[in-house]
Amino acid sequence: MEQIVTGEQMKALDVYTIEQMQMPSLVLMERAGLQVFWSMQKEGLPLSKVLVLCGSGNNGADGVVIARLLTLGGYQTDVCILGKPEHFTKEMEKQIEIGRNYGISFVKTFCVHEYTTIVDALFGVGLSREIKGTYRETIESLEHFQGKIVAVDIPSGIHAGTGAVLGCAVRADLTVTFGYKKAGLCLYPGAAYAGKLISADVGILMPPSFGSGLFACTREELKTLVRKPDGNKGSFGKVFLVAGSREIFGAAYLSGQAVLRSGAGMLKIATPKENREMFACFPEAMLAVYDEETALEELVRENLDWADVIGIGPGIGISHLSERLLELLLKLVKKPLVIDADGLRLLKGKEALLRACKGPVILTPHLGEFAALTGISIARWKENPIEITEKTAEELGVILVCKDARTLISSKEGKTCINLCGNDGMATAGSGDVLTGLILGLLAQGLLPFQAACTGVYLHARAGDLAASKKGRAAMLAGDLIDAAGEILKEL
Numbered sequence: 087m088e089q090i091v092t093g094e095q096m097k098a099l100d101v102y103t104i105e106q107m108q109m110p111s112l113v114l115m116e117r118a119g120l121q122v123f124w125s126m127q128k129e130g131l132p133l134s135k136v137l138v139l140c141g142s143g144n145n146g147a148d149g150v151v152i153a154r155l156l157t158l159g160g161y162q163t164d165v166c167i168l169g170k171p172e173h174f175t176k177e178m179e180k181q182i183e184i185g186r187n188y189g190i191s192f193v194k195t196f197c198v199h200e201y202t203t204i205v206d207a208l209f210g211v212g213l214s215r216e217i218k219g220t221y222r223e224t225i226e227s228l229e230h231f232q233g234k235i236v237a238v239d240i241p242s243g244i245h246a247g248t249g250a251v252l253g254c255a256v257r258a259d260l261t262v263t264f265g266y267k268k269a270g271l272c273l274y275p276g277a278a279y280a281g282k283l284i285s286a287d288v289g290i291l292m293p294p295s296f297g298s299g300l301f302a303c304t305r306e307e308l309k310t311l312v313r314k315p316d317g318n319k320g321s322f323g324k325v326f327l328v329a330g331s332r333e334i335f336g337a338a339y340l341s342g343q344a345v346l347r348s349g350a351g352m353l354k355i356a357t358p359k360e361n362r363e364m365f366a367c368f369p370e371a372m373l374a375v376y377d378e379e380t381a382l383e384e385l386v387r388e389n390l391d392w393a394d395v396i397g398i399g400p401g402i403g404i405s406h407l408s409e410r411l412l413e414l415l416l417k418l419v420k421k422p423l424v425i426d427a428d429g430l431r432l433l434k435g436k437e438a439l440l441r442a443c444k445g446p447v448i449l450t451p452h453l454g455e456f457a458a459l460t461g462i463s464i465a466r467w468k469e470n471p472i473e474i475t476e477k478t479a480e481e482l483g484v485i486l487v488c489k490d491a492r493t494l495i496s497s498k499e500g501k502t503c504i505n506l507c508g509n510d511g512m513a514t515a516g517s518g519d520v521l522t523g524l525i526l527g528l529l530a531q532g533l534l535p536f537q538a539a540c541t542g543v544y545l546h547a548r549a550g551d552l553a554a555s556k557k558g559r560a561a562m563l564a565g566d567l568i569d570a571a572g573e574i575l576k577e578l
């Protein structure tokens with residue numbers, strides 16, 4: 087997993103590196119400036135005339151370093167410092183002094199249209215309040231700029247912890263971020279303002295005791311899924327899935343297909359009796375059909391003994407039978423349980439039962455389902471997604487997968503994973519059902535619950551990117567995600 091940090095955490099790491107490790111601040115800054123300078127060259131930005139906009143903090147000081155390196159490199163460069171001298175950090179004062187000695191061009195006013203590239207070094211992780219006044223006017227004047235914009239560390243105006251826009255923000259083509267990716271660059275809207283994101287090592291060290299539990303999933307996680315040549319369908323795991331209702335067969339089909347395509351050994355689907363004929367097209371799945379006459383507790387007990395992992399929700403509808411099945415599972419399960427879709431709608435009011443559940447539970451709500459379950463509006467979640475997801479996971483005692491363009495997965499112990507892959511083509515009916523199936527399939531093959539949730543989300547998103555490359559984002563269907571997930575696993 088790749089470490090992600092908030093703004094406060096990044097500042098703590100800067101302080102640790104400078105004070106404990108005794109690495110001079112100006113050395114870090116020089117490395118930061120060099121990384122931006124090299125990236126500007128490597129990315130082929132038009133550098134015939136560059137303007138560097140600086141604030142008064144160390145982000146601005148980085149900007150002055152970049153201006154010096156550009157000037158020394160023979161690129162015509164102007165620097166405009168918007169910050170007031172009384173607010174300059176000592177590093178900023180030093181960089182201005184060095185810059186003067188090197189003869190860089192400081193300007194007081196500028197016309198953006200004279201430049202081919204603008205470097206945004208107004209605010210970095212130190213942005214603490216809404217942007218107003220001259221800063222705001224300057225940022226707004228960049229909206230019609232025709233050239234390229236490079237953001238230093240983070241686009242100015244983006245909150246490093248939440249990705250929120252504080253009043254206004256610079257829309258960059260390229261962001262070079264130092265040390266670790268900031269959460270605000272991973273979450274929307276910040277992610278959209280960053281443009282292409284490059285992480286650059288500048289020598290920031292992380293102490294072994296560092297308490298950040300924030301990560302992004304990487305390809306490495308998929309490698310934990312190992313097929314054993316001497317395995318059998320029992321050892322690859324048995325999944326019991328309560329899915330589908332009279333009107334909805336597709337959700338059960340998609341989830342079930344995803345379970346088996348991800349490598350699980352056996353699948354049994356519990357579904358209403360009327361659906362039996364529909365499953366003729368899915369011979370690989372076993373069925374446990376039920377109706378009003380069925381002894382549901384017996385059915386649940388029997389299958390809990392048989393299965394390794396259990397899922398409930400895709401297409402089950404809101405009925406007293408589906409509600410009873412959910413209650414029975416919550417009461418009796420001692421194995422991993424994934425609850426999705428209608429299962430989440432039925433969960434409202436059963437929080438005590440959920441907290442008392444003996445098996446590890448994974449909830450996979452999209453934001454509408456999350457809002458209905460918790461009473462926290464989508465708008466409020468978006469203001470502070472990491473904190474709210476972590477807090478809700480802890481309160482409910484579950485692994486919580488909040489599905490969105492940037493899905494967050496939190497454990498009740500406060501570990502959170504941000505998914506950085508996927509695309510808007512995945513916003514298509516049945517896509518969430520596929521995710522449920524993939525997570526179940528990974529659980530069945532022995533991944534630990536949090537690992538299975540993170541890896542499942544990552545696999546689903548990578549499948550989304552592969553499906554989009556083949557079919558296009560508009561045309562891809564949830565079923566394409568299942569085939570694509572198989573192909574991603576095949577590549578391993």
Ligand SMILES: NC(=O)C1=CN([C@@H]2O[C@H](COP(=O)(O)OP(=O)(O)OC[C@H]3O[C@@H](n4cnc5c(N)ncnc54)[C@H](O)[C@@H]3O)[C@@H](O)[C@H]2O)[C@@H](O)CC1
Pocket residue numbers: 100104111112114115118141142143144145146148173175208209210211212213214215216217218221238239240264288
């Ligand atoms: N030696 C170091 O500490 C290093 C710092 N680095 C750079 O330093 C940056 C962080 O520097 P700072 O902590 O000085 O913070 P910033 O440079 O991001 O900005 C902080 C300054 O802006 C002011 N401010 C915050 N919000 C404002 C608003 N809305 N309107 C007006 N003023 C506002 C603050 O009061 C403070 O004076 C990083 O993002 C990175 O670019 C890098 O060079 C790596 C090394």
Ligand SMILES: Nc1ncnc2c1ncn2[C@@H]1O[C@H](COP(=O)(O)OP(=O)(O)O)[C@@H](O)[C@H]1O
Pocket residue numbers: 427451452489490491492493507508509510511512513514515516517518519520521546
């Ligand atoms: N813009 C987007 N970018 C990336 N992933 C997305 C985007 N929109 C939706 N998704 C993903 O698609 C899936 C949709 O799930 P869900 O809303 O439950 O669909 P359904 O209920 O139709 O099965 C989630 O995994 C979500 O993260």
Ligand SMILES: [K+]
Pocket residue numbers: 145206207208209210237238239240241242
């Ligand atoms: K910046």
